[in-house]
Amino acid sequence: MALATLKHPRFRLVPMAVLLALLLGSLYLMSNVTQSSEQFSRLYLPLLALNGTALVALSALIVVNLARLVRQYRQGVIGSRLTLRMMILFVTLAVAPVSMVFYFSLNFLHRSIDSWFDVRIEQALDDALELSRVALDARLSELLNQTARLALELEGTPDGAALTVLNDLRARSNAGELTLFTQKGHIIASSSGEFSSIVPDTPGEAILLQLAKGQNYVRLDPIRDAGLYVRVVVSAPPGAAGGERRVVQALFPVAARQSELASGVQAQYTQYKRLAYLRQPLKYTFTVTLSLVLALSLLSAVWAAFFSTRRLVAPIRDLAEGTRAVAAGDYTLRLPLQSKDELGFLVVSFNDMTQKIARARDALNHSQQHAEAQRAYLQALLQHLSSGVLTLDHRQCLRTANAAASELLGARLDDHTGMPLGAIAERHPHLNAFIETLRHHLATPAREWREEVILEGPGARKTLLCRGTALPATESEGDTLIVFDDVTALIQAQRDAAWGEVARRLAHEFRNPLTPIQLSAERLRHKYLKTLDAKEGELLDRLTHTIVQQVEVMKDMVNAFADYARNPLLQTRPLDLNRLINEVLDLYRGQASGARFQTRLEAGLPLIEADAGRLRQLLHNLIKNALEATPDSGARITLSTHSLPDFVELSVRDHGPGIPREIMAQLFEPYVTTKPKGAGLGLAIVKKIAEEHGGTLSAENPRDGGARLVLRLPVSATARNAQDLPDKAHTL
């Protein structure tokens, strides 16, 4: 949050304002430095240092910004080209006028400084100074002579009495101060008038040295702050004969007016000289200051250009990035609103636009998902339907087919989507009848139709109940919907039920008259055989025998029908199928039929829940059927068992001629047989018993000849649990 506030443009203006203030400070300083105001001249160097630091900081800032800009330009960052162009424009606009102003100001400055000085004024000042010197020099020699004379008067005056003489001499000579020194500069006596100082002014060692060489000293001296004085130092005779020579120093005040004028000339001369001397340093200082101001202005301008360019380009860059994002499909981007000008308006419009696009896309997605869900729902519905469903377009090409349709028709129809019916018929010849029926109905204008179609499949024969209807007019006009079901089992069940009823009635209605017929025939023979002659007797015997025999056959048949119709209560118990098979086979092995039985019984077959008596009958019927199917005596019959998941399978294989194709479909119906004798109920009963036990019976002709009947019986519940357990244990 704090960072965000700091990044606000208003806060970025603060350093800019500080820089501006610095600039103004420099300018103010520059205008004041010539006036030599103590305060400003003291501030000059620190301000110079401050400005120099600001300069370095600004340069660093600009270098960093520039490096970043160049890097962005090379990387092709959006907005960097525009920034660079605007930068160049701004900097050019700033540099050109500022440089011009700098050049002319510098020129002007140097010229105006030079114009302060004039050779004539300088000459005049030199002359004035010289004049002052000349005027004073005349007085100097006069004062020297006067002092020399005064000094002579000190001859013979001892050191102790010197003060009185000095006072006297001073009074006569207008000297401001008269002092008597030893040759080494020690004061012997001093007389001073208007000097407030108690200590008399002493001549320096240099003067004493000069005096020792025999040269008197006279000079105009600016003594302390008391104006100009003439200092005369002369040698004085000793106080006593043979004594050491002494030194007299006299200080004469220069006349007030003269002193004032001379001081004025001196001051003005010095002032002018100094100013002239300072001309170069002044120019130098001005140039430095002005250059500093120029550099600061330029760098500030460059930095300001960076700043304003970035602010100006930011919304444009945002817009460019936003457009790119929208082009890439990202509609979530919202650009920040930075200003309320036309660019701001553009940003608001852009945000509105992306929002609307995003909303439209979401709505589209939603409806698409909805449609997809509906479609998936219908698809799932169709795929899990047990009825086969096909749709055909108006050109009789397959549009859709569900899994049940493929399964029922025995062909993978979902691979043939878009294929015309004719082409499908060519690939799958067994579908010919089915497709012909469809074509027939499609050619007629009836909107709805239904028909049963027999489908000769590779394994079995199926009866399909087809219903067709034209689909309601949609964008795919002329489509036809075909729904079909496998009604084979239903028809079979109806037939089985009908046969059951027939068998029951036959057994019931036929059984009763048969016994009287048989008894009557036997009685007829018994009674009249004796009464007839041999020839007639033989005829009677043959006829009655035939009646009795045929009645027996009929009785057998009725019994068979009774068996078939019978619905006995099953007395089930767990059984070992292998053991049962061996028991039954033992009966046949004893017979002299010459048949050979082969068994391949799987060891450890699970138990089945079955009625042993019914199952034994089933096995007898199966074996008998196999024996009967093999006409010659050397029949070879193979029985094999093996376990399937939840089922136990028994297959009985003979090596006879096989089952004729034409009766394959009705093989397990009564009266369907190829054998000369029997009611053809054997397999019908086998199938019935199998179904009573929840099993199935099927027949097939193996490729290497003969026929095979396959019986599947469900494993008993306990055996199934026992079978599952090891699996689970294994899994666990």
Add this chain to the structure above:
Amino acid sequence: MQSSVNAKPLAWLLALWLCAAGFAAQAEEEAAQHRFSVLHADTTLVDGVYLLNARVDYRLSEVIMGALQNGVMLAVQVEVEVERERALLWDAELTRLSQRYELRYHALTRQYLVKNLNTAVQQAFPTQAAALSALGEIKNVPLLDEHLLTPGVNYSARLRARLDHSQLPAPLRLTALLSPAWQTASAWYTWPLQH
């Protein structure tokens, strides 16, 4: 490839730095000829007061002499510091004395005026050499009272002389700051304080 590109500016920088260092050394050498130097300094204990005696050699460069001739007043400062010597830490400053002088040229009388600002005594000299010689002579300036010193502790005094740039006219100050000809400060002259 990259390294050779980078090596060029580096070599340039090095050359520039060497040049700058050479110039700086030359300027330093020139400046050294015109630096003030303390020839001698000591203290004598007279009546319980330490008196300072010193001899400073003021050598003025052409530039400074030119400024003096053209009416620029030179402010000379002689700084004396007395420190208590410490073994581990830096020495502790005990007292500090600053003698300030003004040297100017009086065009009318063609004399050089030396004024001791501490005593307000002004002397005039006909030659620059005499003026500088007088300026360099420090005689019997009271430094500090003996009782300010702790017996048994070592004290040292040090002295240096320099031109006070802050008293120069404003336009000259920038030049004085940057030009080696104006760098006049002498090295510190240190001597032990006997007591």
